[in-house]
Amino acid sequence: MAAPLVSVVVPTYYRNDRLRDAVESVLASDYDAVEVVVVDDSGEAHAEPVAEEYPVEYVALPENRGGNPARMAGIERADGAYVQLLDDDDRLHPTKLSKQVALLEASNSDDEGAVGVAYCGMCFERGDDVLPNPDCRGDVLPQALAFDLSPCVTSTMLVDSDELAAVLPLANRPGGDDLGLMIDLARRTAFDYVDEVLVTRGEAGESRGKSRGVVRGRRDILWEYAHVYGLHPAPRRRAVAATNALEGRVRLGERAWDPRAIRAFLRAFRGEPSPERGAFLAASLFGRTGLTFADRVLSRVN
Secondary structure, three states: OOOOOOOEEEOOOHHHHHHHHHHHHHHHHOOOEEEEEEOOEEEEEEEEOHOOOOOOOOEEEOOOOOHHHHHHHHHHHOOOOEEEOOOOOOOEEEOOHHHHHHHHHHHHHOOOOOEEEEEEEEEEEOEEEEEOOOOEEEEHHHHHHOOOOOOOOHOOOOOHHHHHHOOOOOOOOOOOOOHHHHHHHHHEOOOOOEEEEEEEEEEHOOOOOOHHHHHHHHHHHHHHHHHHHOOOOOEEEEEEEHHHHHHHHHHHHHOOHHHHHHHHHHHHHHOOOOHHHHHHHHHHHHHHHHHHHHHHHHHHOO
């Protein structure tokens, strides 16, 4: 029996060096049944010279459209039974696809029901490994709504193409692309994970996760999915608290001390009172230095 085809969709925007690494990581996979679709979102075929170096399908968009519209252009050309959405600054480890395909295929014959999404652990180029939470498998809608499904992001997921097709088109949500997709999928299908670090995330991806755009994206998700959150008040409280805490971090990333950061951490504590939220609120009184100190202390405790 032939191995199921995996379609890897790589949207790219003016990062040719990173794109090379991303594509080469796919081609170095120990899983052979792979097609790669590179979608150039520059609007001027900036990535064409790189794409010509590799056996990939190249799609040049006529104008910049954003992350999810670029992904959509690639998905429309994907023929695989499974789809991997890979950011151009991330890299797959050689066994990522084979291990996730095996997990998804095994679930198809499981009496308890099929899994539609497999994800895995990840590491940053300059940072610690992040492994899945053992509780985040099966029905993960509460965690997805609470923005608490890390390290499940687009690059760590492998998605059954039928489940992905059911949630298309992907809405254009700058700053909230991953979150909306995970909520949509979690409303339909079960998740499972490979308990290994199988993706390396680039520093550009890490910095996006700390920007004001991500704060706006999370607030947009809270508004857009209000009808779902109405049925899940506890995850909503956690999501709001996490978004307020993220806002505080972003503000202290921009300024060494900011009263708006303190107010954001205060809102986070009020929404989800806990010793950790209280510690970060107290640390924010001392600005960026206090927050850095609190991060170091709590990382040792945890």
